[in-house]
Amino acid sequence: MNKLDQLFSSRKKNILNIYCTAGYPTLESTSTVMLALQKSGADIIELGIPYSDPIADGPVIQQSNMHALQNGISIEKIFLQLNEIKDQLKVPVILMGYLNPVMQYGIEKFCEDAANAGVSGVILPDLPMYEYEHFYKALFEKFGLFVIFLISPQTSEDRIRKADKLSKGFIYAVSSSATTGKETDFPQQQAYFKKIKNMKLNNPVLIGFGIKDKTTFDMACKHASGAIIGSAYIKALENSKDIARSTASFIGDILNP
Amino acid sequence: MKKTISKIKNLSNPDKQGYYGDFGGAFIPEMLYPNVEELRSNYLKIIATKKFKSDFKALLADYVGRPTPLYFSKNLSAKYGAKIFLKREDLCHTGAHKINNTVGQVLVAQHLGKKRIIAETGAGQHGVATATVCALMGLECIVYMGEKDIERQAPNVARMKMLGATVVPATSGSKTLKDATNEAIRDWINHPDDTHYIIGSVVGPHPYPDMVARFQSVISKEIKKQLKKCTGKNLPTHVIACVGGGSNAAGAFYHFINEPKVKLISVEAAGCGINSGKSAATSQLGTPGILHGSKSLLMQTADGQVVEPHSISAGLDYPGIGPMHANLYKSGRAIFMSATDEEALAAAFELSKTEGIIPALETAHALVVLKDIPFKKTDSVVICLSGRGDKDLATYMDHL
Ligand SMILES: Cc1ncc(COP(=O)(O)O)c(C=O)c1O
Numbered sequence: 001m002n003k004l005d006q007l008f009s010s011r012k013k014n015i016l017n018i019y020c021t022a023g024y025p026t027l028e029s030t031s032t033v034m035l036a037l038q039k040s041g042a043d044i045i046e047l048g049i050p051y052s053d054p055i056a057d058g059p060v061i062q063q064s065n066m067h068a069l070q071n072g073i074s075i076e077k078i079f080l081q082l083n084e085i086k087d088q089l090k091v092p093v094i095l096m097g098y099l100n101p102v103m104q105y106g107i108e109k110f111c112e113d114a115a116n117a118g119v120s121g122v123i124l125p126d127l128p129m130y131e132y133e134h135f136y137k138a139l140f141e142k143f144g145l146f147v148i149f150l151i152s153p154q155t156s157e158d159r160i161r162k163a164d165k166l167s168k169g170f171i172y173a174v175s176s177s178a179t180t181g182k183e184t185d186f187p188q189q190q191a192y193f194k195k196i197k198n199m200k201l202n203n204p205v206l207i208g209f210g211i212k213d214k215t216t217f218d219m220a221c222k223h224a225s226g227a228i229i230g231s232a233y234i235k236a237l238e239n240s241k242d243i244a245r246s247t248a249s250f251i252g253d254i255l256n257p
Numbered sequence: 258m259k260k261t262i263s264k265i266k267n268l269s270n271p272d273k274q275g276y277y278g279d280f281g282g283a284f285i286p287e288m289l290y291p292n293v294e295e296l297r298s299n300y301l302k303i304i305a306t307k308k309f310k311s312d313f314k315a316l317l318a319d320y321v322g323r324p325t326p327l328y329f330s331k332n333l334s335a336k337y338g339a340k341i342f343l344k345r346e347d348l349c350h351t352g353a354h355k356i357n358n359t360v361g362q363v364l365v366a367q368h369l370g371k372k373r374i375i376a377e378t379g380a381g382q383h384g385v386a387t388a389t390v391c392a393l394m395g396l397e398c399i400v401y402m403g404e405k406d407i408e409r410q411a412p413n414v415a416r417m418k419m420l421g422a423t424v425v426p427a428t429s430g431s432k433t434l435k436d437a438t439n440e441a442i443r444d445w446i447n448h449p450d451d452t453h454y455i456i457g458s459v460v461g462p463h464p465y466p467d468m469v470a471r472f473q474s475v476i477s478k479e480i481k482k483q484l485k486k487c488t489g490k491n492l493p494t495h496v497i498a499c500v501g502g503g504s505n506a507a508g509a510f511y512h513f514i515n516e517p518k519v520k521l522i523s524v525e526a527a528g529c530g531i532n533s534g535k536s537a538a539t540s541q542l543g544t545p546g547i548l549h550g551s552k553s554l555l556m557q558t559a560d561g562q563v564v565e566p567h568s569i570s571a572g573l574d575y576p577g578i579g580p581m582h583a584n585l586y587k588s589g590r591a592i593f594m595s596a597t598d599e600e601a602l603a604a605a606f607e608l609s610k611t612e613g614i615i616p617a618l619e620t621a622h623a624l625v626v627l628k629d630i631p632f633k634k635t636d637s638v639v640i641c642l643s644g645r646g647d648k649d650l651a652t653y654m655d656h657l
Contacts, residue, residue, distance in 0.1 A: 051561075104546065151287060
């Protein structure tokens with residue numbers, strides 16, 4: 001059974017998914033960061049594959065991508081790093097990245113290597129549903145990798161249904177029309193969150209973008225099964241002298257202040 | 258240089274999904290889907306309306322100053338042994354072909370009820386052309402421009418400001434056109450309702466490459482008519498254009514693409530030399546990849562990271578080409594050549610001194626290849642003189 005299904009069948013509330021950038025802050029820190037996240041109570045780890053041109057990301061994640069690339073990270077190294085700790089990682093791991101590096105690596109090889117490295121799912125924000133459905137779906141399914149699609153406040157009901165049909169594991173509801181790290185005005189998004197709730201989708205919904213602390217996490221959890229935190233955690237790592245401690249205090253502040 | 262074309266299909270327009278052969282499509286984050294879909298499902302309808310057609314035609318004629326002349330260049334003809342014509346896009350209002358597209362797109366934006374316009378720019382010509390039509394239509398205009406380009410194309414930055422646009426520096430990556438485009442895309446994600454993104458070349462997600470090519474196609478439409486008057490034939494033997502993203506080339510080629518007798522010659526920027534590590538010759542250095550929403554040829558590392566290109570000309574300093582051009586390259590329909598920084602500079606000085614025309618640095622690349630092509634006396638060669646060189650005077654003065 002896919003670890004994402006295991007997680008959501010045991011718990012449907014307050015799921016905390018934390019994004020980190022592979023190879024950031026240092027090339028070798030990927031495993032330290034991931035193990036610290038798991039130990040501190042993250043339910044899902046979303047591991048970013050750095051890219052030179054991350055168009056859906058705001059400045060904080062852009063910077064972390066650039067640093068990680070300067071550190072020498074690559075998909076190949078990410079899989080090496082994951083393979084070293086896969087037995088210790090109990091929480092589901094999702095890879096988040098842009099399509100071009102994955103295409104150059106080879107989509108089939110990527111799926112195979114990801115599955116072997118214990119990865120449960122992938123988020124490829126610039127892979128359109130149409131391309132996925134017609135060209136790549138069979139490949140991801142062959143290796144048991146869940147693909148998670150994004151929806152935004154502008155997404156029509158028809159398309160939300162389609163994303164629900166194509167997604168496995170969960171649906172990623174972007175909190176507002178924005179790039180990552182932008183503040184979200186939760187009260188203003190009530191109608192959007194209600195709409196999603198009332199649609200009674202097959203997949204659980206996690207809310208991401210603009211979630212940064214306990215207050216915003218709790219607000220997101222009122223409307224969905226949980227939330228995804230990215231930029232705020234990357235910022236916490238930016239000036240960290242001790243990854244384990246910074247991670248424990250970042251997550252502690254959210255889960256049990 | 259010679260490849261045979263097995264069969265000429267329609268190479269000038271994409272299929273329903275926006276593909277030119279293997280290249281094109283719309284690889285965009287879901288947050289952009291409604292905007293791009295709104296455009297995709299409306300652009301052909303809008304440009305087919307009577308109102309659009311008459312507005313577009315009138316603005317091109319009275320505001321842009323079309324048709325632009327097709328000038329028979331006696332001196333170049335004598336030098337290179339063919340009948341050489343210059344399609345004078347440099348005489349368009351604002352000084353380059355870019356305004357053909359911005360006039361078309363601003364009208365589309367108005368049909369869609371958009372109030373805020375964003376654009377990316379490299380040389381600043383597209384930024385100026387966008388700021389110009391926004392001033393004309395009373396629309397808010399924000400132009401993203403790489404920090405490095407802001408420095409090397411200062412006159413155009415000043416023009417944009419005078420036209421009332423806000424110029425936002427792009428400070429990431431190579432601080433050039435690629436990064437300005439990233440910032441414009443991010444802006445569009447953050448403004449999903451009221452904003453239209455006027456992309457300045459035949460790049461981006463479908464329908465942009467096709468829409469921009471259609472607006473620029475006026476160039477080849479006029480060439481056909483004008484050439485008939487000059488030579489009695491409406492087909493040239495060669496059409497030559499520089500390729501950054503490829504909009505002036507798309508426009509100059511458009512009505513000749515499905516005429517296999519016409520040789521189409523695309524000139525890319527070789528920078529310091531194709532194998533110098535400082536180049537922007539995408540067809541020679543690129544492999545299939547995805548950038549800015551479409552699949553095309555792309556300069557990238559084996560890991561799929563986009564390589565920072567180099568060209569002395571800001572408008573050609575881009576690591577990709579439009580999907581139409583990737584397909585023209587792959588099918589062998591167009592011949593791809595290149596010109597180095599130095600050759601382009603020399604060609605710019607040559608045209609200035611022999612014809613009294615100071616071309617843009619981008620345009621100068623197209624002139625370079627005249628010396629490399631074996632012409633016959635009877636050949637009629639059209640060069641798309643995409644823009645004028647005022648914006649490049651500082652660079653030219655450094656090399657005087
Ligand atoms: C005068 C001129 N020619 C050519 C270009 C290159 O663009 P494209 O390849 O889209 O024609 C530019 C771009 O800035 C330009 O200003």
